[in-house]
């Protein structure tokens with residue numbers, strides 16, 4: 001164990017980590033095993049994985065069927081290229097399956113290995129779409145502040161969380177950010193997007209991208225009319241609307257895709273995470289029949305865009321089995337039902353404890369906001385690191401959650417596996433109550 005920690009410190013640069021902290025302290029937990037909603041570390045300590053790791057292990061840990069699906073596919077054909085006119089059955093089957101599940105206007109899929117690649121691919125596809133129609137000046141992408149779209153060059157630039165911009169040094173040109181509907185309301189956000197579009201010149205805007213619920217921004221649920229207004233706005237300006245369903249896809253919000261809650265169809269959708277529940281890296285972009293039609297008709301020669309793993313047969317076989325499990329076990333419905341219980345529990349905690357502000361959730365994507373005085377809308381001083389303290393208190397109780405803290409917010413995010421059972425939701429809520437109470441006591445509020 002000590003040797004592992006030393007090698008981890010010396011050789012493993014962790015994603016989204018403080019390299020200095022890691023050098024000093026080493027890995028805090030080395031996980032060894034997962035089953036259902038639980039992870040167990042090398043010391044035998046068991047945790048509720050209330051984040052589905054990175055919002056992605058939708059069917060829960062330890063599902064042998066996925067290993068079996070991967071093994072069978074690897075035995076037969078682990079990999080062969082899908083470049084140009086080569087193809088293979090699992091990826092064809094998966095494309096058909098996802099087209100059947102997606103909104104009726106979205107039927108053609110470009111595969112990637114994750115969310116960032118999917119969003120960068122969407123940006124290139126949409127710019128190509130305009131270029132081949134004789135409008136190359138339409139190349140700007142509008143996105144939301146506090147939106148998260150990944151860490152590839154375009155995805156970082158579309159991301160509206162400034163902390164992620166530092167490493168890029170410089171954002172790509174042609175990315176502009178507008179106000180968030182959770183903070184500014186539907187009208188505030190729409191007004192801000194209109195202002196951005198008018199300032200840049202509507203004839204220069206290629207697309208608007210948003211998550212149905214902004215996950216990494218702190219599970220920011222927009223007002224219920226928001227995406228209808230977005231649809232109207234995009235139609236007014238003739239702008240392509242890209243829904244980033246990387247977190248919200250595949251049952252997370254109690255519907256197969258997050259945008260179903262607003263009854264709106266996007267022109268493109270990006271997905272990753274829950275499509276394989278993390279058992280294999282996979283993502284993709286689904287384009288509308290209209291966009292696909294233009295690409296077919298006007299694209300000249302080869303589409304010079306494709307990853308080695310665009311259409312990986314083993315990833316596709318794993319995704320097909322994962323989706324089969326989601327459907328067979330009614331996990332979308334379970335997400336809705338357990339999500340209601342979780343939200344009810346959050347509301348009860350808010351009624352009982354003094355330091356809870358807004359609580360929110362759609363399906364199994366939820367958040368609890370901590371405040372010094374919710375009735376006066378007074379936040380804690382950021383130096384107190386209240387969300388971090390609650391996360392630590394949860395960790396000690398064997399619960400893994402995620403803190404989001406910016407501009408004085410202290411948000412605890414939840415995204416448990418969709419297989420969570422009623423008793424497990426209750427246990428999670430009980431541990432949350434204990435953790436928040438302990439921190440409140442420590443802060444004497």
Ligand code: PLP
Nearest residue numbers: 114115116148149150246247272
């Ligand atoms: N889009 C959203 C909404 C995400 O939450 C994420 C990752 O958390 C991404 C894109 C990037 O996906 P990946 O980390 O697979 O590149």
